[in-house]
Amino acid sequence: MKIGIFSDVHNNVSNLQQAFDSMHTMGCRHFIFLGDITTPMTLQAMVNMCNGMPIDILPGNNDFSYGDLRYMVTAENVTFHRDPAVIRRYGLNFALSHTKALASNTRTNDIIDIVLYGHTHVAEKSISNGILYANPGELQGRTGLCSFAVLNTDSVSLEHYFL
Numbered sequence: 001m002k003i004g005i006f007s008d009v010h011n012n013v014s015n016l017q018q019a020f021d022s023m024h025t026m027g028c029r030h031f032i033f034l035g036d037i038t039t040p041m042t043l044q045a046m047v048n049m050c051n052g053m054p055i056d057i058l059p060g061n062n063d064f065s066y067g068d069l070r071y072m073v074t075a076e077n078v079t080f081h082r083d084p085a086v087i088r089r090y091g092l093n094f095a096l097s098h099t100k101a102l103a104s105n106t107r108t109n110d111i112i113d114i115v116l117y118g119h120t121h122v123a124e125k126s127i128s129n130g131i132l133y134a135n136p137g138e139l140q141g142r143t144g145l146c147s148f149a150v151l152n153t154d155s156v157s158l159e160h161y162f163l
Contacts, residue, residue, distance in 0.1 A: 001090045004028035005158075006148040007098070007118025008036045008138035010062065013045055015139040018163050019148045020049040026150055026161075029053050030089065034118035034136065035060020035098035040072050047073050058083045060098040060118060086112070090153040100135070113156065123147045123160045134158050 004023035009016050023031070031050055035058055037043045047055065058081040064072070081087065084097035084105075092113040097103035103117040115133045123137030123145070137147030137160060146163040 001030060001153045002026060002028045003030045003032055003089070003151045003153060004148060005032045005034070005116060005134070005136045005151060006139055007034035007136050008060070008121050008140050008142075009033075009038065009042060009046070010036055010138075010140035010142070011038045011042050012140050012146075013042055015141060015146050015163055016042070016046060017049065019139055019146075022161060022163075023148065023150065024051070028150060031055040032094075032096065032116060033057045034096060034116060035083065036062045036118065036140075038062050040064075043072055047075050047078055050077055052077050054079070056081060056085075056087060056089075056096070058085055058096055058098065092153055092156065100133070104133070114151070114158075123149070123162075125149075125158055125160065132156065132158060136160065137162075139163075 054077050084102040087094050095103045095112045095115045097117050099119045100117040103115045121138035124135040126133045136149035151158045
């Protein structure tokens with residue numbers, strides 16, 4: 001399974017559409033959004049771009065709260081999470097947060113396989129103690145390097161792609 005991972009859109013619907021076009025072409029069938037969509041209209045556009053495929057969403061520091069977000073969109077393919085969150089998808093345990101510190105410090109009885117975070121607008125990937133840590137970068141365009149990531153759950157490998 002391929003999962004498209006992205007963060008920090010900040011209302012740049014054009015870059016978001018480009019990223020979704022690429023993720024769909026690459027065969028992504030699940031999506032994870034790590035915060036900072038910023039407005040309800042962009043949130044709805046993002047959900048529509050999923051084409052009914054599942055998406056896990058958590059709020060960023062420039063978003064509405066978890067409680068507000070989950071009432072803005074009621075599509076069946078959307079799962080909203082509090083920040084930080086621990087989820088299990090395709091046999092892997094994910095720690096998700098908008099910030100690396102929260103994601104890295106998530107307490108759980110499960111072994112975490114992958115830590116995903118956003119906020120810094122910088123694409124990053126590292127492995128520490130057998131755990132994959134990754135930031136997909138940003139789609140806003142603030143840094144001039146717009147990026148997203150694709151995770152292959154079969155090989156537990158993650159690659160960044162730049163627009």
